[in-house]
Structure formats: C-alpha cells, structure tokens
Amino acid sequence: MFKILDKRELCEKVHQFRIVAPRLVQKAKAGQFVILRKDEAGERVPMSIGGLDKKNGILTVVIQEVGKTSAAMNRMKAGDYFADVVGPLGLPSHIEKFGHCICIGGGVGIPPIYPIAQALKDAGNSVTTIIGARSTNLLTFDEELRSASDRLLISTDDGSYGTHGFVTTVLQKLITDGEKIDMVICVGPVPMMKAVVNTTREPKIKTFVSLNPVMVDGTGMCGACRVTVGGRTRFACVDGPDFDGHQVDFDEMTKRMKMYVRYEKIAYEGFLEDDCRLGKQVKAMNETSGSKK
Amino acid sequence: MTEEKKGNPLEKKERMKIPRQKMPEQEPEIRVKNFKEVPHGLTPELAIREAERCLACPKPPCIKGCPVEVDIPEFIRMVAEGDFVAAAKKIKETNALPAICGRVCPQEEQCEKFCILTKKYNSVGVGNLERFVADFEREQGEIEIPKLPPSTGKKVAVVGSGPAGLTVAADLAQMGHKVTVFEALHKPGGVLIYGIPEFRLPKAIVKSEVEYLQKLGVEIHTSYVVGKLDTVDELFEMGFDAVFIGTGAGLPNFMKIEGENLNGVYSANEFLTRSNLMAAYDFPHHDTPIFVGENVAVLGGGNTAMDSVRTSLRLGAKNAYIVYRRSRTEMPARLEEVHHAEQEGVQFMFLTNPLRYIGDEDGWVKAMECVKMELGEPDSSGRRRPVEIPGSNFVLPVDTVVVAVGNSSNPLIPQTTPGLKTNKWGNIEVNEATMITSRPGVFAGGDIVTGGATVILAAGAGKVAARAIHKYVMGIPFDEPKPVERKAATK
Ligand SMILES: Cc1cc2nc3c(=O)[nH]c(=O)nc-3n(C[C@H](O)[C@H](O)[C@H](O)COP(=O)(O)OP(=O)(O)OC[C@H]3O[C@@H](n4cnc5c(N)ncnc54)[C@H](O)[C@@H]3O)c2cc1C
Ligand SMILES: Cc1cc2nc3c(=O)[nH]c(=O)nc-3n(C[C@H](O)[C@H](O)[C@H](O)COP(=O)(O)OP(=O)(O)OC[C@H]3O[C@@H](n4cnc5c(N)ncnc54)[C@H](O)[C@@H]3O)c2cc1C
Ligand code: SF4
Ligand code: SF4
Ligand code: FES
Numbered sequence: 050m051f052k053i054l055d056k057r058e059l060c061e062k063v064h065q066f067r068i069v070a071p072r073l074v075q076k077a078k079a080g081q082f083v084i085l086r087k088d089e090a091g092e093r094v095p096m097s098i099g100g101l102d103k104k105n106g107i108l109t110v111v112i113q114e115v116g117k118t119s120a121a122m123n124r125m126k127a128g129d130y131f132a133d134v135v136g137p138l139g140l141p142s143h144i145e146k147f148g149h150c151i152c153i154g155g156g157v158g159i160p161p162i163y164p165i166a167q168a169l170k171d172a173g174n175s176v177t178t179i180i181g182a183r184s185t186n187l188l189t190f191d192e193e194l195r196s197a198s199d200r201l202l203i204s205t206d207d208g209s210y211g212t213h214g215f216v217t218t219v220l221q222k223l224i225t226d227g228e229k230i231d232m233v234i235c236v237g238p239v240p241m242m243k244a245v246v247n248t249t250r251e252p253k254i255k256t257f258v259s260l261n262p263v264m265v266d267g268t269g270m271c272g273a274c275r276v277t278v279g280g281r282t283r284f285a286c287v288d289g290p291d292f293d294g295h296q297v298d299f300d301e302m303t304k305r306m307k308m309y310v311r312y313e314k315i316a317y318e319g320f321l322e323d324d325c326r327l328g329k330q331v332k333a334m335n336e337t338s339g340s341k342k
Numbered sequence: 343m344t345e346e347k348k349g350n351p352l353e354k355k356e357r358m359k360i361p362r363q364k365m366p367e368q369e370p371e372i373r374v375k376n377f378k379e380v381p382h383g384l385t386p387e388l389a390i391r392e393a394e395r396c397l398a399c400p401k402p403p404c405i406k407g408c409p410v411e412v413d414i415p416e417f418i419r420m421v422a423e424g425d426f427v428a429a430a431k432k433i434k435e436t437n438a439l440p441a442i443c444g445r446v447c448p449q450e451e452q453c454e455k456f457c458i459l460t461k462k463y464n465s466v467g468v469g470n471l472e473r474f475v476a477d478f479e480r481e482q483g484e485i486e487i488p489k490l491p492p493s494t495g496k497k498v499a500v501v502g503s504g505p506a507g508l509t510v511a512a513d514l515a516q517m518g519h520k521v522t523v524f525e526a527l528h529k530p531g532g533v534l535i536y537g538i539p540e541f542r543l544p545k546a547i548v549k550s551e552v553e554y555l556q557k558l559g560v561e562i563h564t565s566y567v568v569g570k571l572d573t574v575d576e577l578f579e580m581g582f583d584a585v586f587i588g589t590g591a592g593l594p595n596f597m598k599i600e601g602e603n604l605n606g607v608y609s610a611n612e613f614l615t616r617s618n619l620m621a622a623y624d625f626p627h628h629d630t631p632i633f634v635g636e637n638v639a640v641l642g643g644g645n646t647a648m649d650s651v652r653t654s655l656r657l658g659a660k661n662a663y664i665v666y667r668r669s670r671t672e673m674p675a676r677l678e679e680v681h682h683a684e685q686e687g688v689q690f691m692f693l694t695n696p697l698r699y700i701g702d703e704d705g706w707v708k709a710m711e712c713v714k715m716e717l718g719e720p721d722s723s724g725r726r727r728p729v730e731i732p733g734s735n736f737v738l739p740v741d742t743v744v745v746a747v748g749n750s751s752n753p754l755i756p757q758t759t760p761g762l763k764t765n766k767w768g769n770i771e772v773n774e775a776t777m778i779t780s781r782p783g784v785f786a787g788g789d790i791v792t793g794g795a796t797v798i799l800a801a802g803a804g805k806v807a808a809r810a811i812h813k814y815v816m817g818i819p820f821d822e823p824k825p826v827e828r829k830a831a832t833k
Contacts (some may be wrong), residue, residue: 071755076571086528092620092629093528118629133528135565265620265630268526268567269752270536270592271612274604282596282603302604304705308605312631319626 050130054107061116061156063170064123065099070134071106079164080142080291082260084267085122086133092118095264095286095294099160099167100193108134111160117272117316124324139290140268143257145170148231151217151223152178152198155237159194161259162236166197169234175199177223181241185209203263217244230254235294239303246294258294262284262302263309276302352394363392370685374655377540380682384467384474386426393421396466399458404468407456410436410802411550414453414468421471430479433472436508436805441480441547442534443798444473445502446645448676452798457621482551491518499524499582501568501755504532505797506588506788508551510811511802515558522582524566534797536619537611539649547758550703566606567799569758574784583815584783586807587770588800591749591789597641601699602745606633606707609674610646610746613727617653634658639710641696642746643673648680650744651688661686661740667695667715667728693717693728697735699743709739711764741805746771749794758782769793776820778809785811 054067069156073083077098084093113119119207125131143166150169154162159180170176179197180191183206195201202219203211216237223230230252233276235245249256264274269287276285279296283289298305365388367373367381370488384392396418412433420429431441447453449469459467479485496519503525509520529535531548556562567587568574577585586604594609596602603789611633615624620630629817642667655662664683666673669692673680684690693715700709714734717726751768763771765781770786772779777787787803789795813820 072571090628117626132567135526135528135567137570138567265612265615268592269754270594271615272594272596272609273612277603282598293405301705305603305605307704308633309631312625312633316626316629316631342441 050132051134052132053125053127053129055127056125059111061296062123064105064114065109065111065160066122066125067102068108068110068131068134069106070108073134073136073256074101074103074106074108077101077108078141079143079168080161081137082267082290083108083134083136084138084264085110085131086135087118087122087125088132091121091132092241093133093135093265093267094118094122095138095261095267097158097161097259097261098164101164109314111157111161112270113157116313117320118326120320134265138179138238139286140288140289142168142234142259144172146173146227147255148174149229150176150231151220152176152231153180153220153233153235154194154238155181155216155235155241156179158237158259162234163193163197165234165236166194170197170199174231177202177290179204179216179219181205181237182218182341183207199309215244216241217248220245220248224248224252224254233294234291235259242294242297246297246299248297256294257291259290260292260295260297260302262305263288276305354397357395357397358459360395361706362395362467363388363470365467367469370682370687371555373541374652374686377656379544379670380541383477384470386424386478388426389421389426389471389474392471393418395459396422396562397458403456403458404453404466407451408453409796409798410805412437412453412472412654417475418466418468421475425455427482429471430475434762435473437796437798437801438512438805439474439505439551439801440472441476442505442543442551443801444469444471444476445543445547446538446676446796447798448796449805450677455642458674479504482546485554487554488516490516490558493520493817494518496520496584497582497583498524498811498815499577499580500588501574501577501585502526502532502588502590502788502790503530503552503562504588504788504800505534505591506590506790506800506804506807507532508555510586510588510808511555511783511799512558513805513808514811515555517561517808519812519815520559520561522561522563524568524577525564526567527560527619527638528565530562530564532588537646537649539614539618539653541652542649567754569754574755574759574762574781575695578673578783584785584811586777586804586811587755587779587784587786587790588788588804589752589755589790590800591794592752593750594745595748595750597696597747598698599698601701601707603706604699604701605705606635606741607699607743607745610640610642610650610744611749613650613744614653615647617657620654625658630800632657633742634659636741637663637738638742638744639663639696639738639740640744640746641665642748643668643675644746644748645679646748647744647746648675650746652679652683652686654744655686655688656741663738663740664688664690665694665696665712665738666690666692668725669693669717672725691738695730696743700737707743709737711735711737713823718796749789751790755790767793770814775806776810777803778810778814783814785814785831 096110181204189275234257242258267286274285277298365381417429417432435716453468454465500523594611616632621628622632638654638659715728721727788800
C-alpha cells in the first residue's frame, strides 16, 4: 500500500500526486516509469516518473484522465492508498555529455521531462526545454522546468502564451537559426513525438522518444508493449521506454494503442454514470440531512 | 466389500478386475460457458475403490517415474484404509504441493506411465488420488502447522514465487530460517496464478498454499522486481545470508513472421495473464479488457496452447483452432488437457504452420496464411522434424491469434548480478546436486535453470536447493552428494 501524501489539480482532468515510496524513489532514475494499481480489481497502468524527491522518499506522478482507471485515480484524495506502485521500471534515459540538449515535453509528457532535463544538466549539458500545450491553462510545471533548464521555451496551440504553434514550430526555428543541437529528447503524445522526429530527421539530429504503448506487467513477460524499432520488435517496458525516434514505427504503434478503444469506452462511460449517480446520491443525502459530510 | 478391506487386502486378481475409476466432471457444453474447475474430484468411495487397484508392488516402478519420488504405494495404501490425512502427510514428505501436482503433473509421462498396470489395464490413478487426499486435508481444515524449530537467526531471500520459490520457502521456514519472498507481480504463485487457468487449477488452492507459507512465518513482498528495486547484491547488503532465484521462464517467444504485431495477435502469456491474473473475463467488473473474436487460432501444442484455446472458447470464440506444426503424437500437452479440449469443441489443425498474418487497414489481423507440413528426419530432440509441403498454402480467416510457442528466460537477474553464469539460452547454470550457481550464496532452480519444464520439476529443484541452502547458511560442509537421478521433463 502506498500513501498519497498530497494531490493537486494542475489543470482540468490532470492531477499531480505525491506518493510515499522511499525504496523506489531511492533507486529510480530519470526516464523510468512505474505501474500503479488503484485497488484489487484495478488495472495496472503505467505512469512516467514526474519527479523524485530523494531526500524525503516521495514520488511524483501526473495523471491525465483519459478513461476509467485514470478517472478513478484522479478521484483519490490525499491520505488514500494505491494498492501497488511497482518500479522503477524500464531503462533510465540515456544521460551523458552531449553538449546542447533540447528536452521537449507535451501534455502529461511535461512533468517527466523535468527529471530528464535535470539529469542532463547535472551531466554538464546546456539544456533548452520546449514545452507545449493547447492553451495556457494546460501548461504545468514551468517553474520546476525553468530551474532545470538554461532556457525554457513555450508554445501554445492557440497562441495564448509563448509562441503560437506547436513545439515543432519552436524547434524548427532553432534549427533554421542555425543553433548547434547535439541531442533532442521528447516525451509527449504520439503525434507530437512523430512530428518532432520528422523535424530532426533531415538535419540528422539524434532524437530519443519515450514510448507509451499499452502495457500489462511491465517486466517483459507478456509482450503487450511490443513496438517496431529499426525493423525489429522490441518490448517497450524492458528495452525502452526511450528509443531512437528515427527508427520507430509510429503508425504501427498508433494502431496498437487503439486495440481496446471499444472496451475502454464501455468502462469509462459506465464509470462516469456511476460517478454521476453517486454524486447525485451524496448531494441528495447532504441536502436531506443538512450535514456537510 | 468395503468391510473386508481393512487389514484384509483383496486378492491381486480381484484388484486387477476393478476398472479405473472415472473422475466426475462438468459436461463439456456447460463448462465451456464458465471458468469453474472441470473435474469435480473423486468422492471418498471412488478414491478408496481406485486405491484398491494398486498392487503394492515390492519394487514399485511408479516411484521411479515421479521426479520427487513420492512414496506412491504407501500413500495409496493409506487411502485404501480410509486414512486420507495420513496419506496427504505421506506425500508431503517429498512433494510440498500435492493439490497442485495432482492436477497438473503430466502423470501419463511420469508416475502413471511406469505403473505395472499400464500395459494391460489402465494405470492406477495416482494423480487423481493425490489430488483427492490433498483436497480432503484442505477442506477438512486439518492442515496443521508443524512445530517450528527454534530460529537459526539466518535470513534467506527467495526471488520469484512460482512452485520453485514456494517450495524453497516452505522447506527453509520449517528448518527455522527467516524467509522473505520477493515477487514481481502483485499476486504470488508464478505461472500457477498468471498462466494456468481457473478451470484447471482453482486459484483458491494456490492461495491456500501461500497462506500456509505465511503461517510458517514466511514474509511475502509482492510488486517487488528484484534487479530493478534491489539487485541480488543489494539483498546480501540488506542482511540476507543466501538468495534463491526462482524467476521462471517468463519471456514469450514469437515466430518473427510478417504481421505479428497486428492487433488481435497475443502472446499466450499476455492472453492468459489478462484472463487469469487480471480477471479480464470479469470485465467490466475488473478493469482489464481482453479481445476474443469469433475465429481464434492458437499456435503450439503444449499445455500453454491448450490453456489458451480453452480460455478463448470460454470467452466466446465460435471457432477455436489449435495450429500445430507436428502431428498429434508429438504434442507435449498433458493427455487429459488435449482430451478436454477436444470434448469442448476445439478444432485441431495438425501439420500446419503459419507463414504470415494478413491485416486490415486499421491494423487488425483478419487472416493467417498457413502451409501444410509433413514429418521428415528426426531432429536433435528425437522428434521428426516437420517440413513444408510446397504449394500447400492456404488462408485461414482469424480475428484473434495466440502465439504459444514457448518461453525463454527473463534476462533481468543475470544482467544485474555480476558473475552469475548463464548458458547460451540465458538459463542460470547450477550444480544439479545443490542448485548452487557460480556466485557463492546464490542458488537457483525451476524454469530459470531448465527452461520451460513442469511444476513438479520446479518444486523438486526447490527441495534440493532448500537442503543445500540450509547447509550453506549453517556452515555445514557439503559432503560429496550423489547426483540426483532425474527423469527428463516433458515440455
Ligand atoms: C511508459 C508509459 C508512461 C506513461 N506515463 C503517463 C503519465 O505520466 N501520465 C499519464 O496520464 N499517462 C501516462 N501514460 C498513459 C497511461 O498509462 C494511460 O493513459 C492509462 O493507462 C489509461 O488508462 P485508463 O483506464 O484511464 O484509460 P483507458 O480507457 O483504458 O485507455 C485510454 C487510452 O490509454 C491507453 N492505454 C490504455 N491502457 C493502457 C495501459 N495499460 N498502458 C498504457 N496505455 C494504456 C490506450 O491508448 C487507450 O486507448 C503512460 C504510458 C506508458 C506506457
Ligand atoms: C500456461 C501454462 C500452463 C502450464 N501447464 C503445466 C501443467 O499442466 N503441468 C506442469 O507440470 N507444468 C505446466 N506448466 C509449466 C510450469 O508452470 C512451470 O514449469 C513452473 O511454473 C515453473 O516454476 P518456477 O517456480 O520455476 O517459475 P514460475 O512459475 O514461472 O514463477 C516465477 C515467478 O518469478 C517471478 N519473477 C520473475 N522475475 C522476477 C524478478 N526479477 N523479481 C521478482 N520476481 C520475479 C515471476 O513473476 C513469477 O511469479 C505450464 C506453464 C504455462 C505457462
Ligand atoms: S508428484 Fe506428480 S509425478 Fe509424482 S506422484 Fe504425484 S502426480 Fe505423480
Ligand atoms: S506400479 Fe502401479 S500398481 Fe505398482 S505400486 Fe505403483 S501404482 Fe501401485
Ligand atoms: S508490458 Fe508486458 S512485456 Fe512489456
């Protein structure tokens, strides 16, 4: 059982959890992930490590509500317990002195970019971080990222903050301006990683992407997470999650991630219905009894 | 006749006249709609009758067929006398997991194969009797916790909670050592929990074995991936005096053919894990989904393939095929499983090999191109090698495929344990008599050593390891042990 120390809403449907997991935090490195299970009937869901407080043994994960399990988790409160937090899983991000590194994060990929940027900076790199979101209110973690980067660049799809456009608009500008870039690492939604990889392909900039296919065990036992990289099948949970972006078959991965949409819809709608019904019941109860709890 | 039997054994001739007692089981048309166990188990009357068939051979060949040498005639005699609890104790002297082995041992290749009655009559139902007495003992709540010796103060870490790890833990705890089990998944039991389905091995049985361990004082940490959270070296730093590695053969093999990553193509491990460990058959009450289409092809001929294909029927498949490249006689699955699969309507396509999968535009498998095979010269395993018949290609429409062509060992522990020797398949090398590895204080056994084998071989290895670990931590010198004679495992 793993206790939720605190929790806050970063933006709509996105919550940051700080979880007490001293042993795991001590071992974990930037770029790895954990598997969470809410309760006994719960699904095993992988989540990136969004922060490691080594001194106090606290793990940060940021969960975006996309379906039943993430929704149920986001309804948990400080003081509640996760049945399981397994990890650290996967290989840590490749950290060495590259020179100038660009760390790109989008959506819930923004928090995990923070420990990676930090590690790259600690290894003596100069770090430029680019984060992107649809709109300002989705931008999170910019303070932490500012401290871990030499430069923080921001893009929003609607132009409400920073550059109007995508992270690739910013990245392309750096490339066009002739900046020396030695390595790019990107964590974010699949279309974003694909776009970044397409931007760096021509100028031949080494690019790592952090893949997030459907997983079950996360230990190499089931093969659910297989992705094609450089024409070879790899298991993202043990061979990754980071891979050479120019070698990844994103189209296959996109299709594989849709394997269970039909079931996910049933589960999510069922959950929202129950949630709503429960909410109404609680409300009715409160109204009749007049009590707050 | 039940009256005369006590102390007044039947004549040999009379015994041989008794037919092998059939275990009552769920009817095929009913059981394919549920996940409940297929055979109901023997009644006490049937068990006694079956036990009376044993001739109590003076040099019992059956014992030689059992990898852990259960004293078969002796426990069967106790059954015939109606002393079921004593019989269970007798078996447990050498086999810690009789309720499980009685159900899943390939008896027709082991104990029962060598029974003197096998040639002329049917063999004595050793497995069924073993299951019966273990169930009887458990259901009577008569499993007594042995009096534990005073603590030795020694600590042993067991990595993996399959049959090998469970056996090591039970034996060492009973010798007074403090045992801690580390398991990567969220439930202990290894393949017994995530692989073998409920309809063949009820999870309650595995659970009661685990609870028994806990009563012996064994601590179990689940969701603990050794090599990621702590390495073997770090376990020693934490104060463990010895480490046993029983991490199994958990890495699924694929065939590396075109289209294998299409949606709808599963490894057997994923398919069975979703259904068993994650209870996907109970979706949406359990959150994990599983996809089973109308036409399901399972590749392979072992127990894993039979478990997958029978699971697919229970999850609603209309046509469930076994596609196997050799013929029926080479199939490594337990006979009973093949028989049950047939009764349930599984369609067997022997001498057939898949060449590639054909997908639709959304990335889902819709068909499989196969080729017919014939048997040629024997290969290194002594089985005749299947060769393709040119021009015999055909296309089979399928929407789910389960690849059950074996497992390799997970490299995590060897990769993170310097100096731990493995062979070319990645299996950990041990001294067979002690299960000690190339690293002092590190022992290993079960599938991680042998490659995918059987429950009883894993449990047997656990027994050998426990004795050696005891000597190691107590500083008792290893007298040159005689090598243990072992029967080859059926895959
Ligand atoms: C290495 C890795 C790191 C991740 N990090 C984060 C993170 O930091 N924050 C975050 O919000 N999400 C992260 N994800 C994605 C997260 O695991 C899924 O959003 C979550 O499992 C969805 O579960 P659900 O029941 O709410 O949604 P569902 O309704 O089950 O699924 C919605 C979509 O999520 C994806 N998904 C479903 N099940 C899984 C699964 N078991 N594993 C992976 N993806 C799945 C599928 O594409 C699916 O279509 C990560 C995934 C991976 C593999
Ligand atoms: C579907 C299926 C059906 C089978 N049917 C039969 C049958 O009918 N009869 C029969 O005799 N045999 C059968 N077998 C084979 C039998 O189950 C195995 O030979 C046996 O379980 C091996 O036992 P083990 O203890 O070596 O490993 P396993 O049972 O594989 O257990 C290993 C455990 O170690 C854990 N682990 C792995 N790595 C780590 C790590 N780094 N840290 C912590 N824990 C770890 C795993 O999660 C697992 O729980 C079957 C196998 C399968 C897959
Ligand atoms: S353990 Fe297996 S092989 Fe040995 S007697 Fe029992 S059923 Fe037969
Ligand atoms: S060989 Fe058969 S008949 Fe003889 S002791 Fe063994 S089980 Fe009994
Ligand atoms: S999630 Fe099972 S092998 Fe990667």
